Amino acid sequence: MSEWKSLWKRECGKSAPIYRVLVPESVNDDVMRAWNARGYRYTAGAPSAIMLTGGMGRNFFRSSVLFKGGTAAGTAMTAGFAAPGGLALLSGFGDAALTFGGMGAATAVGTGVFAAVTGPKYLRDPKRLSRRARRKVTGARWITPQSLGYIAGRKDGRDTDEQRLFHLAVMIARKIVRTRAWTHPILKDHVSRVDLDHAVASIGVRLQELVSLREEIEGIRDAGTAKSVETYLSKLAVAFTSMARRVESMHEYFERLLELDEQLMLLHNSERSRELGDRVLDVLSRTAADDSADWQFRELRIDAESQSSIISGLVAELDETADDFDDFDSRLAAAQKSVDELEA
Structure with a gap:
């Protein structure tokens, strides 16, 4: 033998x-820094890989949820007030239009302030993957038992x-x-x-x-x-x-x-x-x-x-x-x- x-x-x-070992040349340093910040195990010496094939290319973390979720909710509320205000204005209800318009403006301002506070935190978050980095993740090359001809059973x-x-x-x-x-x-x-x-x-x-x-x-x-x-x-x-x-x-x-x-x-x-x-x-x-x-x-x-x-x-x-x-x-x-x- x-x-x-x-x-x-x-x-x-x-x-x-x-095992699931990453080929380092298949992604850039920005991707690996973000994965390290998230605690993903993908190196050759890792005790066992975290199997997050789909999630590894997405921004699932607190600053992302706060920024994207908060701005999306604020935008939806602003649109919700703007639509009735526009209908009231077209129907001749000036007071109602002013009321809905004022509420819409207030929510728009609030959304802008919220985005101004949470946006920089999200953009500076070491866990964040940029759009370019996310495209790079899709081409990441992994070495697995299956890629080497192994079939369980x-x-x-x-x-x-x-x-x-x-x-x-x-x-x-x-x-x-x-x-x-x-x-x-x-x-x-x-x-x-x-x-x-x-x-x-x-x-x-x-x-x-x-x-x-x-x-x-x-x-x-x-x-x-x-x-x-x-x-x-x-x-x-x-x-x-x-x-x-x-x-x-x-x-x-x-x-x-x-x-x-x-x-x-x-x-x-x-x-x-x-x-x-x-x-x-x-x-x-x-x-x-x-x-x-x-x-x-x-x-x-x-x-x-x-x-x-x-x-x-x-x-x-x-x-x-x-x-x-x-x-x-x-x-x-x-x-x-x-x-x-x-x-x-």
Whole structure:
């Protein structure tokens, strides 16, 4: 059994594939900022996606309801007073027309004031999607189990290696973002360099292409095209193997983070030990005035410098490991070129 299959069996073999990962390039930054403000989970490392396909492109929140609902109600009331006033004026009831006209003017002024107060709040609301952004949302691209050939069910259900591989990538990404090291200040610049969402989404996009191509190729299989079909499928297998190695590199990166987590915990405990030692020495100096206490506690403390050097080395190794799954396109092209040269 290949390494990725062993990882899949261990990490997600007993769990149903539940994920919905956004391809970041399919929407703009304005859309993602609004979704972040609303609390939608759409990233690769999210524990589970919020399934709001229709609602994600609409402005369902308090400032929108107040502004749009209030102005619509005020406009309706103004029109309601204006219509009877106009009929009364045409019928010759001047007093009634003035009465309805005055009430209509009052509601119009009130509606304008209400809009002037609530409008800026709505327009500045970080959750708001502009008309242009809403049009962009309709073209958002999502990677789901179904887009990778998965069909639920015991009798008519099916699964594909592409779906299993991407499910493994999602599970690894979820574990990566839960590590202490991923959010630790020591990796601030490193984490910003490793775009996990882009890395996982690019894997999904390539796997979607492989699934679609394989289905099309299988659709033309007959006695005359059987040899060509097998050749095409063998080339797709090369691309899939490259993708599998990239996911395996992601898992190696995760294991490096776990090692760094242990060192960060040792560093934390070392620093705490120093702080506690200083406090104990302070108590002793103010009570027993023991001259030998300082020497004794310095010998007992855990030195944090060794952990710091180990952490520096691990961060450097993380950079190297991250590069293994951060340049898939160039690696895939190189692999394809080598296959073509061997066949030639």
